Amino acid sequence: MRRGARDGVVEARGLSVRFGGVAALDAVDFTLADRELRCLIGPNGAGKSTFFKCLTGVLRPSEGDIRIRGVDCVGAHPHRIAGLGVGIKTQVPSVMNGLSVRENIWIAARKRNSTREANRIVAETLERIGISDSAGEPVGNLAHGRRQLVEFGTVLAGDPWLILLDEPAAGLTAEEAERAVDIIVEMNDRAAIIVVEHDMHFIRQLAKTVTVLHQGRILTEGHVDSVLSDPLVRDVYLGKSQ
Amino acid sequence: MTARQTLTAVIVAAIVMFVLPVFFDVLNLTTFAAYALLALSLGFVWGYGGILCFGQTAFYGLGAYVYAMTAINTGEAWSGVFLAIVIPAAFAAVLGAMMFYGRLSDVYLAVVTLVVSLILFRFMNTTAGEQYIIGKARMGGYNGIPGYPTLHIPGDPEAYIYDENLYYFTFIVLVLCYLLTRWLLGSPFGRILVGLRENEQRIELLGYDVRARKTAAFAFGGALAGLAGCLYANAAEIVTPELFGLGLAAEIIIWVIVGGAGTLIGPMIGAAVLGYLKFVLGLRAIKEIFGKDNPLEAPLVFGTILILFILFLPRGVAPTVQGWLSRAPLGRGGPARGGQRRRTRTERARPNA
Numbered sequence: 001m002r003r004g005a006r007d008g009v010v011e012a013r014g015l016s017v018r019f020g021g022v023a024a025l026d027a028v029d030f031t032l033a034d035r036e037l038r039c040l041i042g043p044n045g046a047g048k049s050t051f052f053k054c055l056t057g058v059l060r061p062s063e064g065d066i067r068i069r070g071v072d073c074v075g076a077h078p079h080r081i082a083g084l085g086v087g088i089k090t091q092v093p094s095v096m097n098g099l100s101v102r103e104n105i106w107i108a109a110r111k112r113n114s115t116r117e118a119n120r121i122v123a124e125t126l127e128r129i130g131i132s133d134s135a136g137e138p139v140g141n142l143a144h145g146r147r148q149l150v151e152f153g154t155v156l157a158g159d160p161w162l163i164l165l166d167e168p169a170a171g172l173t174a175e176e177a178e179r180a181v182d183i184i185v186e187m188n189d190r191a192a193i194i195v196v197e198h199d200m201h202f203i204r205q206l207a208k209t210v211t212v213l214h215q216g217r218i219l220t221e222g223h224v225d226s227v228l229s230d231p232l233v234r235d236v237y238l239g240k241s242q
Numbered sequence: 243m244t245a246r247q248t249l250t251a252v253i254v255a256a257i258v259m260f261v262l263p264v265f266f267d268v269l270n271l272t273t274f275a276a277y278a279l280l281a282l283s284l285g286f287v288w289g290y291g292g293i294l295c296f297g298q299t300a301f302y303g304l305g306a307y308v309y310a311m312t313a314i315n316t317g318e319a320w321s322g323v324f325l326a327i328v329i330p331a332a333f334a335a336v337l338g339a340m341m342f343y344g345r346l347s348d349v350y351l352a353v354v355t356l357v358v359s360l361i362l363f364r365f366m367n368t369t370a371g372e373q374y375i376i377g378k379a380r381m382g383g384y385n386g387i388p389g390y391p392t393l394h395i396p397g398d399p400e401a402y403i404y405d406e407n408l409y410y411f412t413f414i415v416l417v418l419c420y421l422l423t424r425w426l427l428g429s430p431f432g433r434i435l436v437g438l439r440e441n442e443q444r445i446e447l448l449g450y451d452v453r454a455r456k457t458a459a460f461a462f463g464g465a466l467a468g469l470a471g472c473l474y475a476n477a478a479e480i481v482t483p484e485l486f487g488l489g490l491a492a493e494i495i496i497w498v499i500v501g502g503a504g505t506l507i508g509p510m511i512g513a514a515v516l517g518y519l520k521f522v523l524g525l526r527a528i529k530e531i532f533g534k535d536n537p538l539e540a541p542l543v544f545g546t547i548l549i550l551f552i553l554f555l556p557r558g559v560a561p562t563v564q565g566w567l568s569r570a571p572l573g574r575g576g577p578a579r580g581g582q583r584r585r586t587r588t589e590r591a592r593p594n595a
Binding site for chain 2: 077079082094096098104108110154
């Protein structure tokens with residue numbers, strides 16, 4: 001595993017978030033290398049979502065420093081972070097329900113391209129996520145799993161170099177989850193990815209480096225197999241630790 | 243919007259424009275056309291931008307006052323028309339920037355805009371004194387400002403445009419504004435705006451600056467409303483603080499709901515039809531039939547209409563008719579299809595459903 005501080009596309013140093021007296025994140029150091037695929041796991045309340053929200057600019061950390069490709073992102077608005085070329089998928093599918101699948105993806109593609117170029121990207125993206133047959137349908141009419149795919153499509157269409165995914169497998173059927181794994185692995189060819197997830201089966205399929213958060217701190221970091229067989233991690237998940 | 247759709251819209255509009263005066267008084271029609279433009283502005287801001295502005299009257303009244311005062315000072319109309327668009331737009335931009343950059347949304351936004359309108363209403367009512375004078379124009383308090391120059395052929399302040407010609411002028415301006423708005427909605431800005439209405443967070447996470455876009459849309463709505471106020475001022479030949487009042491502020495919302503938010507044509511028709519209804523209810527003949535206990539007071543009738551529509555036709559007239567005509571939308575073929583309004587509204591209430 002590469003952990004060179006120099007080539008980190010995401011670097012968090014001493015990141016803390018406190019809500020009143022509760023520290024949701026406590027001096028977390030985190031580095032993501034270019035083209036790396038990292039899974040972030042942990043039991044409920046471990047600080048995964050808080051960490052994710054800091055990265056996406058939704059939440060301002062109480063202390064610490066976040067740099068995305070060297071750009072200081074503390075307190076930056078989500079649209080600025082996204083504007084750096086970061087693709088973000090939230091926990092609940094965040095799509096434009098009243099608009100067609102095509103229009104959803106077009107709006108994503110138009111951000112960094114001309115209208116003509118965006119039209120081309122839409123066709124390409126629909127193909128890639130395998131949803132061309134419902135291109136004209138309003139997203140709100142689609143089943144949950146299809147909507148997740150549409151959201152993947154909006155992320156893909158922006159051609160990001162860094163992708164942040166919050167619980168991409170939530171609510172997916174086994175088959176859809178497999179499709180999601182394929183898409184994530186494929187996206188990893190061009191982008192570094194952070195996946196926040198607690199579906200262990202899903203993470204095993206991705207089979208990459210895992211960071212375990214527990215009570216706002218990093219418990220351990222390593223390859224998925226060694227981490228998941230670590231008794232300490234198991235205890236944390238089963239609630240046995242102090 | 244394709245060239246063919248534009249042509250169709252223009253032809254239909256031309257027929258309507260020439261047929262209406264056969265049945266109705268042109269002065270009334272001029273007023274209704276101004277109302278329709280006001281409704282168009284809210285139809286855009288609310289129906290497509292998702293910004294529920296309860297105080298669209300602020301920009302409307304401002305447009306009317308700015309026109310009247312400028313016309314008095316310059317002695318001609320066109321500088322007034324220009325400023326009646328620019329100043330309300332700038333005012334809307336400043337107000338919008340404060341609200342959107344301050345992250346106000348939904349109900350707070352509705353309240354703030356309404357209060358701004360009512361503050362203007364109160365203020366204009368208190369301007370009766372000698373000290374309230376801008377250039378040559380006295381603001382006149384609750385009596386308003388009468389006797390300003392009205393529209394004329396450019397370059398010749400004596401050649402007034404009035405009666406039928408004013409009606410044609412107002413109607414043509416309305417059609418041009420409608421076409422401009424439709425064009426805007428078909429442009430990338432408009433498509434992204436509709437996306438924003440559907441899911442603000444998603445648009446933001448795609449890297450668009452939501453605050454700037456909403457401010458721009460709000461300012462455009464302010465410009466349309468200001469122009470509507472200016473046209474009204476030319477038809478009425480007097481501007482009064484009532485233009486900022488609560489009554490009109492509520493009526494505009496009813497026009498849009500009845501006509502159908504999420505379309506442009508709906509609010510315009512709603513404004514014209516309900517404007518005419520109000521005129522009829524105000525006729526002396528109707529009042530004399532019922533005497534003192536008239537059950538057909540305009541607010542009562544309008545309230546009833548609003549309740550009936552919310553209960554039985556929540557999408558409004560235009561989207562419902564569009565749904566009947568075919569599944570194909572009559573309005574812009576793109577983002578907001580009438581047939582989808584009902585679902586998206588529910589979904590907005592439960593965004594993650």
